[in-house]
Amino acid sequence: MSKRILILHASLGSGHVSAAHALGDAFTRLGVTDVIIEDTLDYASSLLRSTFNTAYQKMCERAPFLWKSLFDTTDTDDAEESIRDNLRLGRLGYPFLRQLKKLVEKTNPDAIICTMPFPAMVFGRLKKQGKLSVPLYVVITDFVAHSTWFNYGVNGYFLPGEVTQFQFLARGHDPQLLRVTGIPVKLEIAEPKPMVDMRAKLKLPVHKPLLTVFGGGLVPARVHTMLAMLQESTAMATVVVVAGRNNKLTAALGDLSVGPNMELIKFERIDFVDDLVAASDLVITKAGGLITSEVLARGTPMIIIDPIPGQEEWNADVVAGCGAGVQLRMPEMAAQTALQLLADPDRLADMRRRSQRVGRPRAALDVAQQVLTELNAKTPGQS
Numbered sequence: 462m463s464k465r466i467l468i469l470h471a472s473l474g475s476g477h478v479s480a481a482h483a484l485g486d487a488f489t490r491l492g493v494t495d496v497i498i499e500d501t502l503d504y505a506s507s508l509l510r511s512t513f514n515t516a517y518q519k520m521c522e523r524a525p526f527l528w529k530s531l532f533d534t535t536d537t538d539d540a541e542e543s544i545r546d547n548l549r550l551g552r553l554g555y556p557f558l559r560q561l562k563k564l565v566e567k568t569n570p571d572a573i574i575c576t577m578p579f580p581a582m583v584f585g586r587l588k589k590q591g592k593l594s595v596p597l598y599v600v601i602t603d604f605v606a607h608s609t610w611f612n613y614g615v616n617g618y619f620l621p622g623e624v625t626q627f628q629f630l631a632r633g634h635d636p637q638l639l640r641v642t643g644i645p646v647k648l649e650i651a652e653p654k655p656m657v658d659m660r661a662k663l664k665l666p667v668h669k670p671l672l673t674v675f676g677g678g679l680v681p682a683r684v685h686t687m688l689a690m691l692q693e694s695t696a697m698a699t700v701v702v703v704a705g706r707n708n709k710l711t712a713a714l715g716d717l718s719v720g721p722n723m724e725l726i727k728f729e730r731i732d733f734v735d736d737l738v739a740a741s742d743l744v745i746t747k748a749g750g751l752i753t754s755e756v757l758a759r760g761t762p763m764i765i766i767d768p769i770p771g772q773e774e775w776n777a778d779v780v781a782g783c784g785a786g787v788q789l790r791m792p793e794m795a796a797q798t799a800l801q802l803l804a805d806p807d808r809l810a811d812m813r814r815r816s817q818r819v820g821r822p823r824a825a826l827d828v829a830q831q832v833l834t835e836l837n838a839k840t841p842g843q844s
Contacts, residue, residue: 464836465495467570469561471577472500476644476751480576480602480825483645487825490648491833497568501580504560558583565595571836572596574828576645578609588614596839598832601625602644603750605775608632617835619645619828621754622819624779642828643821644754650735651758651822659740663733666724670698670803673737675746677705679767681713683792687745688714690796692723698803699724701741703731735759742809743802745795748777748788757785757820762812764799766792785816 466488470481478500485496561583565573573595575581587593596616604621605628618634619642620626626641660667672691676684684702691700700723704710711729718725731737738744738759746752748768753776756763763786768777780786787802789795802809821827 463492463494464571464833465568466493466497466572466574466832467565467568468496468498468574468576469501469580470498470575471502471579473502473577476602476749477577479647479751480600480645481574483647483825484574484576484600484828486648487645487829488833490826491829493829493833497570499564501558501561501577504564505558562587562592565593570595572598572832574598574600574832576600576602578607578612581610581612581615585613585615596832596836598828600645600828603772603776604644604753604779605772607772617831619831621750622779622821624782640828640831642831643758643824644750645825645828646751646755646758646822647735648825650755651826654736654739654759656740656742659736663736663740665701665726665740666699669724670696670742671740672698672700672799672803673741673744674700674702675705675734675744675752676702676710677707678747678749678769679707679710679792681707681710683767684710685713685717686793687796688717688725690793691799692717692721692725694796694800695722696800696803697722699726701726701728701737703728703734703737705730743799745799748773748780750776753777753780753786754821754824757816758822758824760813760817760820762786762802762809762816764789764795764802766795783815783819785812785819 468481468484470477472478481498485498488496561580573584581597581599584593584597588597597614598617598619599610599612599615600619601610601621604625606625611634615638617638617640618629619640620629621644623641626639629639630636657667660671665671674684688700688702702714702725704727714727735755738756738761741761744756744761744763746756746763746765748765757780763780765777765780765786765788768774777788781788787798789798
């Protein structure tokens with residue numbers, strides 16, 4: 462009998478959502494025909510939904526150091542204390558998220574997978590009360606996990622890498638619950654995409670170095686400065702900048718065009734991120750868990766700038782620590798650093814090898830297969 466899988470994310474950041482949909486695709490590829498993907502905030506009260514979205518966005522964008530202070534002071538080193546704290550948060554959040562229990566009752570899943578801590582807190586509370594018996598799995602979507610990820614009644618944690626595993630073990634977590642799989646990324650990233658082929662597909666120059674800037678979460682003025690410096694260079698290269706949903710960035714770059722040697726190509730929102738990453742010699746980006754995982758999985762070197770204090774700083778440290786990327790505190794240094802790297806093919810090749818060693822393009826499939834294996838082991842004779 463086919464399994465029914467309920468996957469819950471929260472639309473407070475694109476990474477949690479992307480991971481959830483990558484998992485959904487992986488289960489489908491493995492033959493599961495009943496996969497339900499839901500936004501936790503769709504089952505929250507309007508008050509909680511508006512408060513979370515507004516507070517998170519404004520704090521990250523306008524008061525990043527306040528966010529860092531909150532992030533750091535709420536992080537607990539002891540596993541048991543973390544679980545107790547999160548049970549209390551689950552109790553406080555339940556009046557706002559009680560529709561989640563009704564969702565589980567309606568869908569009757571064989572397993573619940575959370576790519577965001579909030580639903581796991583509520584389900585942990587229900588498990589503590591004996592009101593939920595469905596296997597609960599948590600997929601960590603940052604390389605270093607904040608203690609809000611640690612919840613009661615979790616049957617398994619899927620971790621981005623060995624650094625995360627070390628952190629869990631150091632805090633006293635049961636090693637039997639830990640599976641190192643990587644952060645789930647789109648299944649296409651596991652497919653070969655030769656650089657030359659991708660440049661031809663996207664109609665990009667083949668015989669010049671290609672630098673891609675993902676500017677969706679970056680300050681427009683800083684991106685403008687970076688690109689203006691690149692255009693003044695005598696180096697021959699192509700620079701692609703992707704604005705994404707950052708409408709202010711699109712407007713801010715209006716006066717920039719092709720330089721004497723540096724060709725500039727601008728995109729707004731695109732649906733070919735992986736093709737572009739595969740086509741690139743080097744990527745400049747923020748340190749979101751998903752984008753860094755996607756670039757690592759493709760094996761492309763990166764420069765990380767402007768990480769949000771807190772989880773993105775930790776992500777950036779992991780990438781820089783393994784030698785797959787360079788982290789810069791000053792975005793204004795990005796142009797010069799990029800030019801130096803593009804002029805040093807041996808250094809880029811070494812970064813690419815290191816990226817390929819830590820990247821996990823099959824993460825979504827590995828998570829899905831592990832969940833199905835455990836479910837089938839509990840129900841012999843079923844598939």
